[in-house]
Amino acid sequence: MEQESSHAKTTPDLQSAFLKQAEACRKFDSPFMGRLMELLAEHWPDDTALAERFVRWEGELGPAGASLPLRVAGGLHALVLKGRDTQLAAVYPPNEVDDAQLCEVVLTALRRHDDFLCEWVERPPQTNEVRRSAVLIAAAHWLDAQFGLPLQLSELGASAGLNLMFDRYALEIAGQFWGPSNAPVCLAPDWHGPLPLRANPRISERRGVDLNPLRVGRAEDDLRLIAYLWPDQPERFARTRAAMAVLDAEVDRQDAVDWLAGRLATAWPGRLLHLVYHTIAWQYFPQDKQAQGRAAIEAAGQASTEDAPLAWLAMEDDGQPGGAAVTLRLWPGDHHIALGRAGFHGQWVEWHADSR
Structure with a gap:
């Protein structure tokens, strides 16, 4: 009964x-x-x-x-x-x-x-949707145009780390390209709004974190990464496998907020812009962890300088139909910038950032 x-x-x-x-x-x-x-x-x-x-x-x-x-x-x-x-x-x-x-x-x-x-089914779905890198590429060009500083990357919820490699991919919009001419991955979302700024983003260091990172090259992890791609979308298979072939980034196994606290507290040599980012990941963190992470980022932002600014880039569900908000907070000064919106899989982008 x-x-x-x-x-x-x-x-x-x-x-x-x-x-x-x-x-x-x-x-x-x-x-x-x-x-x-x-x-x-x-x-x-x-x-x-x-x-x-x-x-x-x-x-x-x-x-x-x-x-x-x-x-x-x-x-x-x-x-x-x-x-x-x-x-x-x-x-x-x-x-x-x-x-x-x-x-x-x-x-x-x-x-x-x-x-x-x-x-x-005991492990949650894990995808590493490479098309989300379209907004990362555009944001990196925007940041380089503003600051002209090398980027240090810290990705939260990085899965296998494929979106830590966004500078190796190309973004194509209306026959124009951002990124390497020989890129193994070319992203061509349905783009609305002004074109991204053109600059020369340089990555000085990159690292990510995930509770259960997938290790590309391990048969079980490769299977899990590919199995969550939808069977009738062969272009996603090709894109993911191409990104897997050029992966050269470390993803640590740890709680994201605890890991980030250590990254924010580390003194990095030289003039760098520290870019903390996440794409459709923050919403899955427990509320207490979100609060801790927000407080840690804001405290680090208050301590930032013109030679070592901090940027917090988020592509997360905003409750509006069909997509996610792409937002940026910048320190010093705690500037809030609405970069636009994007489809959850990066299939389209509505870009609002100034293209001048």
């Missing part, structure tokens, strides 16, 4: 989480993921250990919380990528099947690989 009560209470929450994720996937141009999420919302199997685990899961289950639907999708995609289920691979892109066949094969896979999926 007790189990039936718990199940009845939790199932609508899980169904709602799948439907919310389906809507988000369709907005981000993944019809396959939209179909998959809707089918699981309607036909979720209750007779698996994974289903029992989800019944007991506490907190928000959907995109604003644990993202259980994405965890399931990532695990299924991992089975395809590992070659562990040929029947499942046969219904995944680029193959095309009807909903009935897709549903039947996916439900069979959920039961056949129950143990693997139970283990897989």
Whole structure:
């Protein structure tokens, strides 16, 4: 009786989480993921250990919380990528099947690989969306135009560290390029607003932090990084693999705010601008950690000088439909600058920063 009560209470929450994720996937141009999420919302199997685990899961289950639907999708995609289920691979892109066949094969896979999926979903989704570097490139040019100082990078929630390498990528807008002419990754978002400033940003030192950093080159971590890319978006695979091939940055395993306190307290030689940044990461920090991090950055900002300024760049959900705000705080002076907005995957940018 007790189990039936718990199940009845939790199932609508899980169904709602799948439907919310389906809507988000369709907005981000993944019809396959939209179909998959809707089918699981309607036909979720209750007779698996994974289903029992989800019944007991506490907190928000959907995109604003644990993202259980994405965890399931990532695990299924991992089975395809590992070659562990040929029947499942046969219904995944680029193959095309009807909903009935897709549903039947996916439900069979959920039961056949129950143990693997139970283990897989214990870790949260981890992506390293390289397209977010479009706003990092534009912001770095803006900062160099203002200060002319080398940049020291500190990225919070860096995952594998691919967005620590934004200076190695190129940004293309209307046939014009920012970044190396021979860049292995070229980002071409749907750009609105003034063009970015042109300057010559130089990176003197780069480092990131993540609670569970992915180590590129380790088979298990490479799989997790790729599995959370959506199967019907091959361009994301190509872009991510190209970025992985040029990765040359360290990501420390630590609490981000504790790590940042040490970075902010370190005296770095020479004239440098310390750029602290995060893209769709801050919102996942506990509120007490956000408060500690904000206080640490503001204290370091108050202590900054013209020779060693501090910049805090954020690309985070602002509650407005479809995208994230791109904001900048600068010290000395604590200047607040609204650089613009961008799609969560960096697929579009509305740039507001002055291009003069």
